[in-house]
């Protein structure tokens with residue numbers, strides 16, 4: 001059994017990790033932390049876990065976590081993991097970080113977007129970016145995996161086939177993306193109050209969102225040339241889901257549908273829909289799937305890719321479990337075969 005710990009067990013990605021790991025046949029949840037709920041039973045806070053998990057929340061203490069766990073997931077705000085990860089690695093405990101602490105390879109870029117110096121810059125070169133569809137083999141060997149953000153997952157999976165084969169102009173990419181409110185986490189915030197977020201729709205972060213450098217870093221690696229990306233995130237009045245509409249300018253004739261189908265033929269969690277499809281967020285809700293459709297309206301030069309994920313599953317906790325499976329020699333799909341919930 002893989003002994004897993006979770007730091008930040010009271011947030012949305014933390015409780016989603018609990019839901020997935022409690023059903024994983026080869027995982028024992030050994031520890032779960034919360035500073036505010038230490039001592040409380042997990043099932044008291046989350047009754048959906050009654051009968052599945054008998055643990056209580058404890059304080060986050062790296063030495064004890066390292067003693068008790070083979071792998072520790074960080075489901076914490078940015079800036080928490082980077083203080084604790086060195087101690088865990090020193091005790092041979094592997095780490096899967098859902099926050100952005102190890103996603104950017106350049107500490108100067110990290111500091112610019114996250115507003116403080118990086119506390120463990122020496123580990124940035126070692127951290128493996130946890131998008132299995134590009135890094136499956138390196139993830140399997142990693143001690144430290146940085147899970148991508150929710151928007152970066154949907155956007156990169158949509159653009160990768162076009163950029164890897166130099167089919168489009170990498171300098172003219174547009175990602176128009178929408179997220180459900182759970183993307184903002186469980187902490188109290190004005191913008192995600194019912195009366196603010198429901199019956200409403202708005203863009204935010206237009207002049208610069210912290211996912212922009214992360215997406216550009218990944219797309220640049222895929223295309224091997226400089227990337228120009230306009231990224232506009234939106235908040236939609238739904239709880240879960242990301243819908244990204246991606247635009248690119250074709251520079252070479254090809255069978256786009258075949259390119260996408262071949263690229264993801266061996267990816268268990270990317271589903272390329274038939275030509276003419278319009279994927280819906282509810283087709284992935286609660287599941288680890290990314291569903292894609294590729295369009296070329298009026299046979300013109302503009303390629304439009306539609307990409308949907310559940311921000312809490314393929315966009316966060318499901319992808320984290322997928323990474324754990326690869327790191328511990330499990331089937332990539334183990335514990336992750338949930339079918340989306342409709343309605």
Ligand SMILES: NC(=O)C1=CN([C@@H]2O[C@H](COP(=O)(O)OP(=O)(O)OC[C@H]3O[C@@H](n4cnc5c(N)ncnc54)[C@H](OP(=O)(O)O)[C@@H]3O)[C@@H](O)[C@H]2O)C=CC1
Pocket residue numbers: 007008009010011012013014033034035036037060074075076077078080098099100148149150182183184185186187311312315316
């Ligand atoms: N929500 C989403 O869709 C996605 C989120 N992410 C990322 O995953 C991470 C977690 O997100 P989410 O679950 O939404 O966040 P939440 O705000 O819902 O939860 C944060 C958790 O971290 C704990 N925590 C906060 N501060 C500290 C600290 N200093 N030390 C230890 N624990 C702490 C909190 O518990 P307590 O205060 O009790 O200790 C809580 O359990 C974030 O980095 C987020 O950006 C990534 C992809 C998608």
Ligand SMILES: CC(=O)N[C@@H](CCC(=O)OP(=O)(O)O)C(=O)O
Pocket residue numbers: 098099100148149150151179180181182183184185210233235
């Ligand atoms: C709707 C909403 O507020 N979404 C969050 C993104 C959540 C996420 O993916 O967090 P990471 O930064 O860890 O990737 C935001 O835009 O800040």
